[in-house]
Amino acid sequence: MKIKYSLFTRRSFLNSLVGGWLAVLGGVFLSPILKFVFPPYREPDQVTLPLADFKDMAPNTVKNFAWGSKPGFLKRTEDGTLQAFVAVCTHLDCNVAYLPDKKKFFCACHEGWYDENGANIAGPPPAPLRRLEISVEGENLIVKKPGTKG
């Protein structure tokens, strides 16, 4: 079928052409701005700690270490093994504390409780504390994400 008249005027065609072009240009500028605004950061796959610092820990105590910009806990259990946790509450990201007399982890922000193995037992936390794997290499303690190689 042949249409007698054009469906849009020359003006509206040019308006949308120029408008669309400006929109694309704006979009092009948006990408570097967003790239700049979000800094690159990746959680470490592993951290290396001097074994000497953690060798003499008494049972049922924890020591702090830096897991990237998050705090981590190394915990000596009653039977002498070491456990590693990311010491950040799974509810809303507050740093947790370990209460040795109660044998529990505690988050003061919204009163979340975890048992000595990091399992969430009371309050709002929806998941257990994140566990990290530990291995010993010579004089060093390697703490890494579960499932990573190396």
Next chain:
Amino acid sequence: MRKLRIWLEDRLGTVPIFTFLRKKDVPQHKHSFLYYTGSSILLFLGIQIVTGIMLALYYQPTLKEANASVARIMTEVPLGWIIRSIHSWSSSFMIGLVMIHLLGIMLTKAYRSPREATWMSGVFLLVISMLFGFTGYLLPWDDLSLSATKVGTDIPNIIPVIGAWVTKFLRGGEDVTGDTLTRFFIFHVCVLPLMIFFILAIHIFLVQKHGMSIPLEAERKKEKVKALPFWPNFVLRESVAWMVLLGVLLTVAVILAPSLEPAADLMAPAPEGIKPEWYFLFLFQTLKIFPAKVFFVTGEALAVLAISLAMAFLFFLPLIDTRPWEKKGKVITWLAYAFLFYAAAMTVWSLL
């Protein structure tokens, strides 16, 4: 002098504005005090701007210096402690008045046609005011403010797809660090002020465009409401209110200066008894009482969903309650009181 006035008028064309202000009337009735809440918010906003600029002369937004520079403002800068105290208290007064302003308008149904856009811009201003409070709370960089910021910036994380990006944007990374502090400072002193001025200009323009709303009963009976000339009568009364508020503010600020805890340690456990500012307490308690799991979703997701729905309801209120002017709107009144009761109860509970 006359010549100068004419010269200026030819260039600026401000006469219509002054004629408008001279002719402007403020209705008088039993809810008249609500008109004063709006202008009093401006008083506190002005105080925030002046004291904020003063504080920024000494404050340093870095991980190393933030807490120490606030300590210097409190101890070494002449009158620094009272300027900080005024800034802190005035923010509370401002947010309190914003809430009274909003509740008053909700109860008197002044948001109804044609004032929908005025209401919506007002809800925007409420959100911006709360963001001002939230970003400002971090700046002294002590334990309490660090934990509050960790929680607050983690909340968007619960939203699917975009949430993680929002959290990353707010924090300047995966975690709250020194970068977050610098970012919050820029939000607090640059981004949010630009936003509040832009939206406030729209809000005030719309208030003038539609005129002051009058009570429903008067509208129903087609009564003529008594009116007070804006200039000079209303301005005079308003300045009396400002003087009283200023007096109360200064008294409170002198007697109850805010404290400063030691600098926050990013690796330390959250201190016990953390609390956000009072106007976030009801949200804080809401987050606390939701259990870990409700059916298949986490409690926090449900709590955040409920809060978002309440915000959306507030924003779209004039589009939900579209009944004509003269209808009473008991449901909305009831909802406003229910919300007030809920917020008050949660706040008291969180303080126990």
